[in-house]
Amino acid sequence: xxxxxxxxxxxxxxPAPERTGGLRRRGLGxxxxxxxxxxxxPGLVFVLPFSLVFAVFLVWPILHGLWMSFTDSSLxxxxxxxxxxxxxxxxxxxxxxxxxxxxxxxFTALSSVPLVLIALAMALLVHSGIAGQWVWRxxxxxxxxxxxxxxxxxxxxxYQPELGLANQFLDTLGVGPVGxxxxxxxxxxxxxxxxxxxxxxxxxxxxxxxxxxxxxxxxEAAALDGAGAWRRLWSxxxxxxxxxxxxxxxxxxxxxLKVFDQIYILTKGGPNGSTRPVLEYVYDVGFTGYRLGxxxxxxxxxxxxxxxxxxxxxxxxxxxx
Amino acid sequence: xxxxxxxxxxxxxxxSAAGASSLLLGHGRLPRVLAxxxxxxxxxxxxxxxxxxxxxxxxxxxxxxxxxxxPVKGALTTEAYRHILERGNVTVWAFNSFLIAGLxxxxxxxxxxxxxxxxxxxxxxxRRVLLALTLAAILVPPQMLIVPLFEQMLLFNLVDTYxxxxxxxxxxxxxxxxxxxxxxxxxxxxxxxxRVDGASELRVFLSVVLPLSRPIVAAVAIFVFIGxxxxxxxxxxxxxDPDLMTLPVGLATVKDAFGIQYAQSMAxxxxxxLPLIVxxxxxxxxxxxxxxxxxxxxx
Numbered sequence: 001x002x003x004x005x006x007x008x009x010x011x012x013x014x015p016a017p018e019r020t021g022g023l024r025r026r027g028l029g030x031x032x033x034x035x036x037x038x039x040x041x042p043g044l045v046f047v048l049p050f051s052l053v054f055a056v057f058l059v060w061p062i063l064h065g066l067w068m069s070f071t072d073s074s075l076x077x078x079x080x081x082x083x084x085x086x087x088x089x090x091x092x093x094x095x096x097x098x099x100x101x102x103x104x105x106x107f108t109a110l111s112s113v114p115l116v117l118i119a120l121a122m123a124l125l126v127h128s129g130i131a132g133q134w135v136w137r138x139x140x141x142x143x144x145x146x147x148x149x150x151x152x153x154x155x156x157x158x159y160q161p162e163l164g165l166a167n168q169f170l171d172t173l174g175v176g177p178v179g180x181x182x183x184x185x186x187x188x189x190x191x192x193x194x195x196x197x198x199x200x201x202x203x204x205x206x207x208x209x210x211x212x213x214x215x216x217x218x219x220e221a222a223a224l225d226g227a228g229a230w231r232r233l234w235s236x237x238x239x240x241x242x243x244x245x246x247x248x249x250x251x252x253x254x255x256x257l258k259v260f261d262q263i264y265i266l267t268k269g270g271p272n273g274s275t276r277p278v279l280e281y282v283y284d285v286g287f288t289g290y291r292l293g294x295x296x297x298x299x300x301x302x303x304x305x306x307x308x309x310x311x312x313x314x315x316x317x318x319x320x321x
Numbered sequence: 322x323x324x325x326x327x328x329x330x331x332x333x334x335x336x337s338a339a340g341a342s343s344l345l346l347g348h349g350r351l352p353r354v355l356a357x358x359x360x361x362x363x364x365x366x367x368x369x370x371x372x373x374x375x376x377x378x379x380x381x382x383x384x385x386x387x388x389x390x391x392p393v394k395g396a397l398t399t400e401a402y403r404h405i406l407e408r409g410n411v412t413v414w415a416f417n418s419f420l421i422a423g424l425x426x427x428x429x430x431x432x433x434x435x436x437x438x439x440x441x442x443x444x445x446x447x448r449r450v451l452l453a454l455t456l457a458a459i460l461v462p463p464q465m466l467i468v469p470l471f472e473q474m475l476l477f478n479l480v481d482t483y484x485x486x487x488x489x490x491x492x493x494x495x496x497x498x499x500x501x502x503x504x505x506x507x508x509x510x511x512x513x514x515x516r517v518d519g520a521s522e523l524r525v526f527l528s529v530v531l532p533l534s535r536p537i538v539a540a541v542a543i544f545v546f547i548g549x550x551x552x553x554x555x556x557x558x559x560x561x562d563p564d565l566m567t568l569p570v571g572l573a574t575v576k577d578a579f580g581i582q583y584a585q586s587m588a589x590x591x592x593x594x595l596p597l598i599v600x601x602x603x604x605x606x607x608x609x610x611x612x613x614x615x616x617x618x619x620x
Contacts, residue, residue, distance in 0.1 A: 041442045041443055041444055041522070042438055042439045042442050042443045042522050042526065043439070043445050043522065044439070044443070044445040044446075044447070044448075045439075046435045046436065046438055046439030046443060046522075046526075047435070047436040047439035047440060047443070047451060049431070049432045049435060049436070050432045050433060050435065050436030050455075050492075050497065051436070051451060053432060053488065053491055053492050054454075054455065054458070054492050054494075056488075057470070057473075057488055057491075058458055058461065058466070058492045058494075059454075060469075061466040061469035061470045061473060061489075062461065062466065062469075064469040064472065065465070065466060065468060065469035068468065068469060068472070073472075118363075121359075121363070122363060125356055125359055125363070126360070128353075128356050130353075130356060130357050130360055135364065136360060136364060137605070137609060138601070138602075138605070139364045139367045139368050140363075140364070140367055141601070141608075142371070142598060142601065143367065143370075144547075145547065145551075145597040145598060145600075145601055146551070146594050146597070147550065147551045147553070147568055147569035147572075147593060147594070147597075148551060148553045148569055148573075149553070149568070149569040149570075149572040149573045149590075149593065150569075150572070150590045150591075150594045152573075152576070153572065153586055153587070153589070153590035154370050154371075154373075154374045154587070154590055155370065156576075156586075157373070157377065157583055157586065157587060158370060158373065160583070162388070163386060163387075163388055163583070165369075165373050165390075168388065168389065168390050169390065172390055197370065202612070205609060205612040206612060208609075209612055228352075229352035230352070254462075257462075258462050258464050260464060260554055261553040261554060265553075265573050265576065279464050279554075282464075282465075282468065283467070283554075283558075286467070286468045286471075287558065292468050292472065295468045296468050296469065299465040299466075299467075299468060300465070302462075302465055303461070303462065303465050306462055306465075307460060310460055
């Protein structure tokens with residue numbers, strides 16, 4: 001819907017008259033000559049398609065999920081009844097909720113730290129300009145382009161107990177085989193390692209872009225002062241990357257909290273539930289156990305966690321400035 | 322950060338050894354050798370899983386399953402690939418992945434670009450409320466919506482259709498945010514000139530604004546495509562019919578069926594990996610730039 005107005009009056013006063021002032025006067029003359037009409041700017045119709053899909057596939061599910069979390073809705077039953085806060089009360093007393101939330105936090109810690117630090121190291125090394133840029137970028141970023149199933153197929157083979165590369169390698173060192181995905185104390189580490197290999201390329205590119213936009217003048221000054229490479233890294237480059245690091249860490253933590261795919265495919269949350277993240281618990285309860293109402297309540301607890309983490313991070317991020 | 326002037330774009334070739342390198346490493350020999358060694362080691366580690374997978378996929382099943390650290394244990398053969406292609410479902414899934422990721426990208430880009438422009442320039446009532454809702458939605462993890470969305474698809478009778486896979490993926494508040502920030506930074510004078518000439522709003526958008534926005538639209542399209550191509554959870558939940566599955570979902574369902582056929586398992590993984598790797602080889606600069614262009618990089 002374009003808003004039209006008769007020529008003459010305030011025909012072209014846009015949203016920011018001070019900016020368009022000059023044009024406005026010229027414009028009015030022309031409109032006057034033609035006696036035509038003109039519009040103010042894009043109308044509601046531009047945001048309508050987005051608003052429609054937004055309402056149907058985001059707002060509705062959010063509200064519907066909230067409502068479901070107060071019912072005993074089930075895939076097996078057609079009748080649902082309102083149960084108040086029963087699902088939430090049950091969730092708070094459910095050890096599986098707590099252990100899966102705990103697993104999610106452990107995974108986030110194990111994966112986020114190397115995903116930030118290794119990405120930074122990769123970007124610094126590539127940015128140092130050593131010949132072969134194209135190869136380095138491809139090697140570090142290519143895994144990010146792989147669908148999750150491809151990653152898990154390859155790593156299932158690497159982690160294979162008898163013939164996999166990891167244990168074959170340990171064997172030549174004379175170290176006994178490790179149950180990479182079957183040992184409760186090792187499995188989460190194995191999944192974190194796979195995740196670092198898979199997704200570090202994105203953070204690497206974020207850092208690389210940041211490095212390439214740093215001004216070179218401070219380096220020249222430092223070079224004149226005779227500062228060595230190590231000094232320059234610590235006192236010039238890294239301080240200038242603080243904002244980028246805050247951003248990368250923030251995005252990474254939020255991404256890691258949402259882990260599901262690789263864990264579900266690799267271990268189905270096992271051995272013994274030791275790797276089951278909270279989103280897999282939602283899936284298990286809702287789609288295997290058919291308890292959609294309870295699954296929704298757990299989803300909302302997870303959402304609360306994400307919001308809290310986001311708000312804390314935003315606060316820290318603001319303080320950085 | 323201005324979206325058009327990314328430092329990555331201006332650099333057509335990798336920096337020469339004397340250029341950017343001296344900024345970080347200086348002129349000393351030792352830092353250069355150390356950095357080069359570290360880079361080589363990291364690259365080798367990152368490429369190793371690929372090398373191992375490729376080697377295994379080119380073996381017969383017996384050779385692949387024999388112990389040893391050497392990646393190649395017997396004569397090379399493409400037997401595993403022939404088996405996978407003959408079975409045919411990988412090609413069906415690849416087709417579905419292209420179709421679904423393509424349509425998700427097309428719809429998302431059209432809908433988000435229009436909305437972002439409307440939010441940036443519009444003066445209509447309710448603009449602020451809609452925009453605030455959209456920005457708040459960036460915080461919502463899509464994964465938490467799987468349960469109500471699945472119920473919704475049951476209600477619409479859409480389970481096991483392309484529409485069910487595609488539609489929930491086209492809502493991308495983050496992309497609207499990125500595009501709006503770009504439009505906010507574009508001067509309005511050109512549009513106003515066109516408006517004065519009597520162009521309709523759609524015309525102004527299509528022939529004045531859009532041509533200026535090609536890099537950012539391309540960047541958004543690339544990200545949406547990679548995301549949709551690799552999306553697992555939602556397509557996995559909403560499709561049971563193997564003929565409608567995407568590559569990641571289809572492969573996950575047959576993953577365990579490979580059993581101890583490691584050569585075939587690796588061949589199927591590599592066939593599924595190939596399309597995006599090829600796309601990357603062709604559009605490397607675009608993809609690398611798009612990280613910076615979307616404003617996620619830089620400061």
